[in-house]
Amino acid sequence: MRKIQKILVHELVSQEIQNYIQEKELQEGDKLPSVEEMTQMFGVGRSSLREALRYLEAVDIVRVENGKGIFVRDVDTFRFSGKVKVERERNFLLNTLEVRKALEGQAVVLASKRITEKQIKEVESCLKEYRILKEQNKDTSRVDLAFHRHIIKAADNPVLETVMDAISGLYEKFFNDPLGDKQLFDETYPFHITMFDAIASHDTERAVEEFNKMMNCIESKIRTFQL
Template identity: 30%
Template sequence: MSEPAALLAPLPSMDRARAVMNALADYIDRSGLKPGDRLPAERELMGALAVGRSTVREVIRQLQALGIVESRKGSGTYLLRTVSAATVHMPLSFDATHLRDVLLQTLDVRRGLEAEASALAALRRTDADLAVIGARLDEMERVHQEKGTAGREDLAFHLAIYDATHNSLFPQLLEQMREAFESFWAKPFDRPDFARRSFPFHRELFDAIAARDPDAAREKTLAILAVVEEDIRDMSQ
């Protein structure tokens, strides 16, 4: 295998993250890396591409979100599946200065995406999938009872439902919206009780998926998102 420096070159200052993403994808393709192979170390990438540590780490995180690589603590970053620059896409971008509008926009997308994901999960879930969804729900309810809110646990619950569709595009699409969600959950309009009224519907959604009832799963998902929208509009007036 060729040395990284032979296949990578310094980048212009504009749009560094996108350029690093494409350069890494091209490197993976041209160097013949196979699933299970280790990528060049962070310091090697920084030197070969003439970019900072934060840019490299951001791109690695994006590749992880897309299911292309995985990072193993103390060992490095390893390729999960082959890829080229033509098949890698950057995550969606949001203007976080207009957070209310961003969240309402994501809800427009989530209605179609999550309602269908919930219905497919009800039809396709395995017993193992159901156990994971149930565990995530239990943790979400536990944290909610202790703290009055459970934003990250809620996201984990929905990610488990997406995984149960056995369609990798669902978790990837939600991951691409993660920046907006994380910005929001960090400080939800100074209201720790945000979307509290939606929590009972999560248990009902789980029950629908357990019963393999796609229509009920869609209905409960839309009920959750209706509460979220009401609270966003109410708290941002």
């Protein structure tokens, strides 16, 4: 059974404003009703409405000019709906990445101290498959996820592994078509190799350094992604 996601008031209001723009067939530069008028239209408080407007302004859907009013900035249908979706997923991934850095970062520390020869061979096999798929320009998301699961397993901490399993749905979002692009994080491939080399040689400091490079690369790709 899927959990019901919590929806904040300003998210509902932002959607209603978008619906209003589409229903009224407003064009770029057209003026929206005032804050006072929209609080009455949608039956919400000024704070929720202003938060919704800040969000819509951040994703280039409206433009707020002090003393003049609120204006439509972008009404292209595809970009209109797409920008909102991307912005929500971007924020989700960035928030989840903060948790991933903490948990998986600790797994890297432990793995660098506890990885076995058998596990080293398993990761080597995984990286070999990763390289072949990448060279053939095929989807690497499955083997990428498998690589990280090997590292978590090598940490040999059942509690940490259980916690990671508990957030697997959030974690796997990085590998399952993030922001609609299966190859978004292909640039992290070299860090898989350097991080593993450090783990295999039990060099904790270098393993963490390479892990952080990978996470910084992912964060940069998320923040700069455009439709």
